Amino acid sequence: MAAAIETKKLTKTYRSRQLGKINVVNELDLHVEEGEIFGFLGPNGAGKTTTIKMLLGIIYPTHGEGYVLGREIGDMDVHRVISYLPERPYYYEHMTGFELLKFYDSLFGNHDPDKCQRLLERVNLAGDASKTINQYSKGMQQRVGLAQSLLNDPKLLFLDEPTGGLDPIAHREIRDLILSFRDEGRTVFISSHELSEVELICDRVAIIHKGEIARQGRLTELLKGGRIEITLQGIDEGLARKLATGGTLHNLSDGYMLDMPEEEDVNAVVDTVRSAKGSIVSMVPRKKRLEDLFVETVRAATPGAAPKLAAEGGV
Amino acid sequence: MNAIWAIASSTVGEAIRRKVLLVILLIALLLLSIIPALGVLSARSEMSAMISTIFFVIRFTSALIAIILTIYMIPNEIERRTIYTILCKPVQRWQFLLGKYFGAVLALALMMGIMTALSLVMFWFLKHPDASKMAEVAKQPILYLVEMSLLAAIAIFFSTFVAPLVNFFISTGLWLVGTVLNPLYDSFATNPQTAPIMKTMAKLITSILPNFANYDVKNPILHPGVVIQNEASYYLKTVGYGFMYIAILLILGIVVFDRREV
Known part of the structure; x- marks a missing residue:
């Protein structure tokens, strides 16, 4: 199967006066196949969002290579067939849900109000299309975010914490939408802390820790050994x-x-x-849970972490 | 072009809903509406006092609006992550920056248009001036708009790499210095005691800094003794200077913003 995302030794280094050079992402080798839901997991500050930003061409790698849908990262043509839902995004609050979709649609040079309406229906916001974004709940904002990410009929979606801070019903709605993306043949790249969600919907996962891939593979393989x-x-x-x-x-x-x-x-x-x-x-x-695998992987990659946790009364 | 226009129009929509800008505009309109009552306090003729105060209120509040409107534009988009949902679409950074800038100028034009319209209506009703006097008064806000577009370009340039508060002081400082550049240079150039090196320095500095003083034209109603020889040429040169300066600032802003980690 063709690779939707491929990185080779992708590295992002920041320089700080106090800490010197910091490799936020260090020689990352990532492989995501087309048509799968891929979970990108890691503790806070592991380098998940930095990796996504590099793949989207929003920030530039220090060195290494990255390819998205077969094209080098930063290639503007790829932006026509990918989309991104950032973590807790802010949308222009003065716009209605419908106007927001029209605005994002116009960034593609399109003007298709019918499509905007259809997408609002798809995310169950047709009845709230004329409400302004500041009248939307968190879950509704996340759904309108998903709708805007579908405007260009993307082949690849990057979702950063798509269910973060949502109630269980909104969780389920977003999860069902993501599963429907896979059924439509789209590739979904999810960065998330919601391990139970990831376990339910992802085909493969990678665990990143301190900027490096600590584990990567098919979930069924990784969770063997209950x-x-x-x-x-x-x-x-x-x-x-x-x-x-x-x-x-x-x-x-x-x-x-x-x-x-x-x-x-x-x-x-x-x-x-x-x-x-x-x-x-x-x-x-x-059964071995993704949470077990995650904790085990992060601890193994952090020398001295387990005794410290135990001393603090952790698991 | 579609992307620039879409970003510009969303920027206008956001700007005209910003409470702080609306409050400044409201205060300006309030001040403009009480100007006729201030005429009696001035030793000058009532008409010239009214016009000079109108110009002062429009210029000062427009500068404040231009600075406050633009210093937050780029930092806010980054902080709220809206920029990511835009830049991951087929939108280049230069298109984003230009869209934001043109949106700011359109919003400024709208707000200045409201202030000017109120001023002209008041002037017409209170002084019953002839058409030539009306035209004299109406011309000045057009130059102010170019001046404020230049100020907005300065603020948006600095907003690509400095924090809003620092930008506020830089932009305000440059505008204040720029409004006194001509008299400052004249005082150096005409003073025989000024050392040649100081004269050269003054010339260099006044050439580099944006000259906002040019946009405050000596209105014949206010300054009957001052005659602009070729008015059309003066206006063209002043507007051209502004556009050239704006273009340079936007190009520099694009270069800086293009490499910036957001």
Whole structure:
């Protein structure tokens, strides 16, 4: 499949009097395929927005290469087929939703009021088209933002925190819209902190930390390796320890809890417990979540981070 | 051209809704409407006192509007991230800057037009002047508009790389210095005690700085003794000087803004 976004050692360096040279984005190699929803994740200050701005040609890379839809970043022709929804954008408040779309449409040299109306209908704002933007709620502003990002029928959409600060209903509406973009064959590049949302809609993700890609791949692959928690009763400690060789054993008041990787032979554990006249109280599979992967990745990339978190009472 | 026009018209829409600008305009209109009552306080003829006060109010408030309108234009767009939704479309930075500038000039023209219209109506009703006097009074605000367009170009140039507050002082300072450049230069040039090096320096500085003094024409009603030999040529030169200066400032602004990290 062709690459919608491809970067090779893309780097952005800022100079500061106090800190000297800082690589906000450092030799970033990113690969996003056409037609997929790609999640771009990272803690605050990891370099997500800087990367997006470089891909959009709003800021210039210090070195490295970047290609968007096969063209070098900054190529004005690409701007006809991409769109961007920034994090918490401000729109001209004096305009109505309809006027706002007409304004953005005119930036493409178009004048198509019918299209503006259709897009407002698509984002469920047709009834509020004549309200000014300052009368819109956060969710409505985000939806009108999505509508403006569809004006040019883009092949690639950059969405920066598209569901940030929205209520659950607005969350769901935006999520459904994003999923419909993929159904239409568009590529969606999402930068987000809402890991549960990303997990629900993204095909592939990249985790960026301190300007570098810490992990990148298909979600199904990255989230392999869940665990199973088995609660056991009526067996002695020696047997419990023997069973725990592939996992971790926790003492409970009336038994043991065995925490083991899902790829371990669970049937063998069950058979052994039964033959020892013990009983299995519960067996709970724990799927690996994106949040686990994210925390694990960021900690692994931050030497000394885990003990510090533990000392502060964190997970 | 479409993009420049779209940005310019949205800028006008935003400018005419900015409360601070509307308050300044309202105060100006209030001042203009009470000018006839001030005539009795002046030792000069009532008509010349009225005209000079009208010109002063229009010029001063227009300068204030021009500066306040333009110093926030680019920084606000960056701070509110609106610029990203525009620059990710097929809009070049130079188009964005020109759109903002032309929008500011249109908004200025609108506000100055309202002030001028009120002044002319009042002048007509109170003094019943003949057509030539009306034309004399009507000409001055046109030059003021060129002057304010130049001031807006200065402010928008600096707004591409300095903070609004700093820009306010720079733009205001340049305008104030620019309004006294001619008398300043004359005092240096005609004083026999001035050292030649000082004269050269004065000439250099007055050539580089924008000369706003040229736009305050010695109106024949106010200064009957001052005669402009070739009025058409003077007006053309003054307007041409303004346009040339504006073009240079906009080109410099585009160069700076093009490389700026937003």
